Amino acid sequence: MSPAGNRAVEAAREYHDRTTHSYASVRQSGHSLDWDTKPFLYKVYPDLPVTPLPREFPQPVQDTLGAVNAFRGAGGTLTLEILTSLLFFTAGLTRKKTYPGGGEMHFRAAPSTGALYQTEVYLVAADLPGLSAGVYHFSPGDFCLRRLRDGDFRSELSAAALDDGIAASAATVVLTGIYWRNTWKYQARAYRHLFWDSGTMLANLLAAAGAMGIPAHLITLFLDARVNGLLALDSDKEVSLELVPLGSAAAPAVSAPVEPISPRCLPLSSSEVDYPLVREIHAAASLVEPDEVKAVRASATGVPRSVPTTLLALPEPLPVAGRPLGETIIRRGSTRQFSGQPISARALSTALFHATRGIPADFLPGPGHRLVDLYLIVNAVDGIASGAYCYWPEAHGLEQLQAGDFRGQAGYLCLDQALGSDASAVIFFLAELGPILERFGNRGYRLANLEAGVIGGKCYLAAYGQGFGASGLTFYDGDVVRFFSPHARGKDALFVTVLGRSVRGAPGIEVPLQIAKK
Template identity: 60%
Template sequence: MPSRNREISSARDYHARTAHSPRSVRTSGHRLDWDIEPLPFKIYPELPAIPLPRDFPAATADTLTALSGPPGSSSPLDLERLAALLFLSAGVTRTMKYRSGAETHFRAAPSTGALYQTEVYVVAGDVTGLEPGVYHFGPGDFTLRRLREGDFRGAVALAAADEPMALRPATLIVSAIYWRNTWKYEARGYRHLFWDSGTLLANLLASATALGLDARVVTAFVDDEVNALLGLDAGKEGALELIPVGGEGRPAPPPPVISPLGAATVPLSSSEVDYPLLVQAYADSCLEGEAEVIDWRESAESRLAPVAPVGGLTALPSPRMTAGRALGETIQQRGSTREFSGAAITAEELSTALFHATRGSAGDLPSGLVDLYLTIHAVDGVAPGAYLYHAGPHALEALKLGDVRADSAFLCLDQALGGTSSVTVFFLADLERVLARLGNRGYRAANLEAGIIGGRLYLAAYAQRFGATGLTFYDDDVVTFFSPHARGKDAIFVTALGRSVKRAPRTRARLGRS
């Protein structure tokens, strides 16, 4: 009997039923219910807080070096470096207060609607200054709370069928609380779980490199086992990715028995709206045992053949290898652009952003699942029009030339940002090929790869002192616009890049030592 993951009609059905069109957006009838707006943080009221050190090492490496440089040097993982890693990937970098008394706590990595449904847990076994245990990271008060005592690294390694993970000092687990996103975006929020964990992972991987820590992304694991370790109800919150961190060291002992976890949490809202379509999509992409994990990982190892050029290629200028801006500064200055000026960026700046965003990630996440289609509006030395980016030769293939600002804005849910940018990057995937190879979990992987590349585009843009923002889109219209080249593909994600309208500087959190 085929596993749930191999019944790929589930992912196809989910994608089709959550597709945006001009008609679906205008007739949805969905309105935000502010009376049940979710809390921005997961709170364990009965567990003592363990303050994280705020005088942690600064990420002084150049941003572009951190994005594309070699993996970290496998330095020992101590509590100070762990604190830096958590802050630079998931910490609160700025708080905006409104006249109404409401607050928005902006975090290190971008998130759809600034809703931040992504949570981070730490399975620690050999971290200097931290007792072995399973911890939840609280970005609101910058603390850890211990959910389980003991060394559970072996349990995570078993769930991932990955023995070397048990030798790493810690594994971070990224999860998502669905309601925090579906409150605004309804069932389409399943896509956002991976866009947003992807942007967080872009920060995390670059930060690990800057801090001299080895890190990789593990996407194949037995979901039920990891969720049980964290005490998660997969109908409300589910584990998404595992990130073993640090060099190999003292092996983990046999893991303790995983008993039910009874730690209470504060309700996010007085009531919640369930979205069974999202819950089913998550369940149908779960892996159910060691054999299936190994099989999935083997399927992921063979890269999809890159798209062959149909027409001639235009080589991009050589990318810059440094930007003159430290990664820590870039992360703290980053914020989604709210208004583009329409001014041009240079071809070298575009080249640099694309190059450093598409170098792949260490781990088992397959690369090449998404193709990058561009609408270029204002790039010095590049004619306006629609293009396909070829990462191998680092070149552009022109699909149609001319002013496409209005088209691009329309495709991005009629948002001006899609057309006033210098360039808008549309991520498309051949989902039929992806799902045939990877099952429903391939849908996770395609959205995650797009999220990581999008997060790296953010970092590369801000390192070069221009802006970026993530956008949503009319699914079928995006494919139609880039056809006939894109015929048969599906729209996955959008990131726009360009010069921001100048505004007064904003106050940022100042953490970390130089």
């Protein structure tokens, strides 16, 4: 890939095309996993000052569905205890499972492709009772913050994002992605996963903040190198992805000076494989000058959509799930096997409705606006005929594209995985990348994948809140588009979420981590 700036959109097109899956490409890749170099799942700073987080913190007790579709929190005060809760329900270690033979799996609050957890969490905070102002890394393994910088750096982060609200926030969460954690298994396609997985984490964070009354919104447009420098990232290996300001506090008069630092990190594995294509697409989608940030942000305008007049009306969605958000997140885990049994039309209606009520983000002008389209294969939903559909959030209805039993096709499209054929419903996220790249430049590629990840994460929460399962899958790109064509002609496949009834998991001893309620 040739060096390119954000407006040289052939870079995103080239990356997408070179990382598409087909039946042939998957079988001819020759890639195998080197278990001796599997990356460690936690980033370790051995020399930084440690701040243990309180073990007693409030849980988000609002009903799951109300929290999922909350657009912004409402004026609550961010305390250390509430901040701790938000960190836990976004990226915390929720339980461990030990398998016969001694294998152990750690489960976190949000799912991750391959359970590789390449998304790291940082914090740029003002002075809070019990926490001094500074730049911190959140370590879910020992549930601590480690201080990278001492002082108030909110103005520096605000300048990097050209957003005054950051300087007036009590703290800003910064999500980053470590390439090698995911490229180890998924090679160059892993760049897409950075946004799927950070998107599902953001679904948790925004829902938890809304449930606890903490104002929160998503910032995706910023000067990448400046944020990376503030966090002292090795940007050949780890990069900033998204920012989420939380709460409010008096803005600092001036930022502390940002001196270069190089805190020591333990290596993730004995060796790493470099994937230049990943670094190149990230560089091509990075914003370098303030005017670029302004120009891309100005592109966040509404695009009219022509909703079909004839749609299958869905049942009225449930207003509540009957399960608090905190309990839903703790009990959540990506479903590994579906029973093939149906869910109700109202259950599907509820998940779709609450997942698509909007994202408070700087690339969207408000609720009712979106970049991605949702296509479905309905396998087993009581009250809805099996077939292929397009979902229209604006009217909360389904456009039937083709009737019939497509279980076999659903499994095939999901990379020949039984999860696709055994699910009750399969949601395919597609987008017309051409106009998106024209509006946002290469950054638009990140935004489209991220939006799909956030909506997919909301589907997870809405499903588990109602008592059934969900999982995220990869797919054969071109075959997905062809299956839904001519309706989907000209679009690209981005992500898949499957919903359905789970079967009992593999044998093992599962130990939920104890959370002290406050």
